[in-house]
Amino acid sequence: MSAVDEVKQRLDIVQVISAYVPLKKAGRNYKGLCPFHSEKTPSFIVFPDSQRWHCFGACGTGGDVVSFVMKRENLSFGEALKLLAARAGVQLQPPTPQQEAEADERRRLWDLNRQAAEYFHRLLIESSEGAVARRYLEQRGLRPETLRAFQVGYARDDWQALGSHLKAIGWREEELLRAGLVIEREDGSGTYDRFRGRIIFPIRDARGRVCGFGGRVLGQSEPKYLNTPQTPVFDKGSVLFGIDLAREAIRRAETAVLVEGYMDVL
Numbered sequence: 339m340s341a342v343d344e345v346k347q348r349l350d351i352v353q354v355i356s357a358y359v360p361l362k363k364a365g366r367n368y369k370g371l372c373p374f375h376s377e378k379t380p381s382f383i384v385f386p387d388s389q390r391w392h393c394f395g396a397c398g399t400g401g402d403v404v405s406f407v408m409k410r411e412n413l414s415f416g417e418a419l420k421l422l423a424a425r426a427g428v429q430l431q432p433p434t435p436q437q438e439a440e441a442d443e444r445r446r447l448w449d450l451n452r453q454a455a456e457y458f459h460r461l462l463i464e465s466s467e468g469a470v471a472r473r474y475l476e477q478r479g480l481r482p483e484t485l486r487a488f489q490v491g492y493a494r495d496d497w498q499a500l501g502s503h504l505k506a507i508g509w510r511e512e513e514l515l516r517a518g519l520v521i522e523r524e525d526g527s528g529t530y531d532r533f534r535g536r537i538i539f540p541i542r543d544a545r546g547r548v549c550g551f552g553g554r555v556l557g558q559s560e561p562k563y564l565n566t567p568q569t570p571v572f573d574k575g576s577v578l579f580g581i582d583l584a585r586e587a588i589r590r591a592e593t594a595v596l597v598e599g600y601m602d603v604l
C-alpha cells in the first residue's frame with residue numbers, strides 16, 4: 339500500500355476536518371459552513387463512506403483528506419501528506435539525499451532573504467541615507483504602518499553594502515549568488531550588489547517566506563523596476579506580491595483585487 343493510501347486508511351476524514359470546521363451529522367453524512375468561501379447556510383458536506391468532502395455552494399469543488407489540508411493550510415501535496423502522516427503514525431519514505439539537499443538549500447535561501455529584507459528595512463527606517471526614500475514614499479501617501487507591514491526597505495547606492503553586511507554575519511558568497519542578491523563581476527574578481535539606490539519590496543510566498551525582491555529606482559535611471567532573477571525559491575511567474583497578507587481577506591470576501599505594481603498593492 340502506498341503511504342498516501344495508508345494515511346487515508348488510518349485517519350478519519352470527519353475527525354480531521356472537524357478540527358477546522360464544526361460539523362453536524364446530517365443523515366449518513368456531516369455538514370458545516372464551507373471554510374473556503376463565506377456562507378450562512380452550510381453547503382459543505384463530508385462523506386464518511388467515501389472519505390471525501392464537497393462544497394455544493396460557491397466553490398463547487400471537493401476532494402479527499404489530503405486535498406482538504408492542502409487547501410486549508412495552504413500546503414503542497416508533500417507537505418500536507420507529511421503533516422497527516424505524522425498524525426496517523428505512518429512512516430513516510432525518507433527523502434533521497436538529493437531531495438534533502440535541495441530542501442535544505444531552499445530553507446537557507448529563505449533565511450538569507452529574510453535577513454536581507456530586515457537589513458533593507460532597517461536602512462529605510464533608520465538610516466540617514468534612507469531619508470530620500472522615506473520622503474519619496476511619504477509623498478506617495480504611504481503611512482509608516484504600511485511600510486512596516488510590507489517591510490519595505492532601501493538599498494544603498496553602493497556596490498558592496500548588502501554583500502559585505504551579509505558576509506559579515508556569516509553568509510557565503512555562493513549563497514548570495516544563488517539568492518540573486520549579488521552579481522558576479524565579468525572579470526571574475528568577486529561580486530557586486532544587484533540592488534543599488536532602490537526602494538526594496540520583499541516578495542513573500544503565501545506562507546510568508548521571503549522568496550525574492552523587487553526594487554524601484556529613486557530618480558530617473560533605468561530599469562525602473564528590477565526583480566530577483568529565477569532562483570530555487572523564486573519563480574516570478576508563480577508568486578503574487580502581497581498574497582501572504584491578503585489571503586485571509588480574499589477568502590472572506592471571495593474577491594481578489596489584482597493590480598499591476600508594488601506601489602498599487604501598498
Ligand SMILES: [Zn+2]
Nearest residue numbers: 372375393397
Ligand atoms: Zn465552498
